[in-house]
Amino acid sequence: MTDAGFHRRTMLGLGLTAAATPAVAAIAPADPGEIVPLWPRLPPGAxxxxxxxxxxxxxxxxGFRDRIVTGVARPLMTVFRPARPNGAAVLVIPGGAYVRVVIDKEGFETARRLNAAGVTAFVLRYRLPGDRWTPRTAAPLQDAQRAMRLIRSNAAAFGVDPARVAVMGFSAGGHVAATLCTRRAEAAYPPLDAADGQDARPDLACLMYPVIDMSPPHAHRGSREALLGSAPAPDAEAAASPHRHVNARTPPTFLVHAMDDDSVPVANSLAYLAALRAARVPAEAHLFEEGGHGFGIRLIQGRPAAAWPDLFLAWAARKGFVKS
Structure with missing residues (x-):
């Protein structure tokens, strides 16, 4: 792997073992040691x-390992390699209302479930817009685009098929993922190296209880303010609402939302689904009666929504993404 900024099995000050209680730390699986820094030098707009x-x-x-990261200065991917890889890859983008990145609940736990199905997972630790990046709205998209390009550029070394790279985003991470899907061709940063010649478009998308609409009444207030500021203009809200930018090149998308989500209304997923249908983009949506917000995998056990990983993998298999 020769792309600038790639250093295999470096810890890069990961800091992901700090502050766990002894009981939780004793049963938590070890973190992977394979870390991919996104940028060879300072990120854009530092x-x-x-x-x-x-x-x-x-x-x-x-009551379980539940790490969050704030003040992300050096965005990176943590690589989870399956015991029996099938060539598929997923860029996992955890949520956190654009003020934190929820590493375990929506990141590492999801990656391990994907590994069990033979899928190589890359958990993204992305920059947060309130940390004075310029322009503030660009940083998460820049990181997502760069991550997709690095995965494809180093596909042979990762053991993945560059034509089978998906994105999966949770909550505000769902907004990052949907923005990547609808603005994948946008030049969000100046090219740095050969990796930036790769296409940033995901081949498939999975959006988990995603933040989509940045306009009231359906906007998630915290994510909207963190991304756009306290009083954004209507045109800024529209520019940052992915359902307004869906077109025929938007990737096929799988949506999951709980009807009782009182943080990010289900109307967000419905708006994105309607836009996909209008553009004739293949889509599947699962709306569960209960589950609330931010359930990931762990917090939904014993309820119908716990089936979502299997439903996603079955859908991805029908699309030729996951192969045995």
Missing amino acids: PAVLPREEVRDRAATS
């Missing part, structure tokens, strides 16, 4: 003083 990156484990209140 402020004069970089944000201070912090990792905090919410295990004391969650």
Whole structure:
């Protein structure tokens, strides 16, 4: 692998073992050691003083390893390699309302489930717009585009098929994923190296209870303010609402949402689904009666929505993405 910025099995100050309670730390699986920094130098639009990156484990209140990252200064991907890879890859983008990145619940736990199906997973730790990046709205999209390009550029070394690279985003991470899908051709940053000649378009998308609409009444207030500021203009809201930018080149998409989600209304997924149908983009949606918000895999066990990983993998297999 010769692309600038790629360093295999470097920890890069990951800091993902700090602050766990002894009981949780004792049963939590070890983190992978394979880390891919996204940028060979400072990320685009860096402020004069970089944000201070912090990792905090919410295990004391969650009852399980539940790490979050704030102040992301050096965005990266953590690579999860399956024991029996089938060539498919997924860029996993956790949520966190654009003020944190939820590493375990929506990132690492999801990656391990994908590994069990033979899928190589890349968990993205992306920059947050409130940390003075310029322009503030560009940083998450820049990181997502760069991540997709690095996966494809180094596909042979990762053991993946560059024509089978999907994206999966949760909550605000779903907004990053949907923005990547609808603005994949946008030159979000100046090209740096050969990797930036790769296509950033995902081959498939899975959007989990995604933030989509940035206009009231359906906008998630916290994500909207973190991304756009406290009083965004209507044209800024429209520009940042992915359902307004769906077209025939938007990737086939799988949507999951709980009807009782009181944080990100189900209307967000419905708006994106309607736009996909209008553009004749293949789509499948599963709307569950219960589940609330942010359930990932762990918090939905024992309820019907727990089936979502199997439903996604079955749909992906029908699309020729997951192969035995």
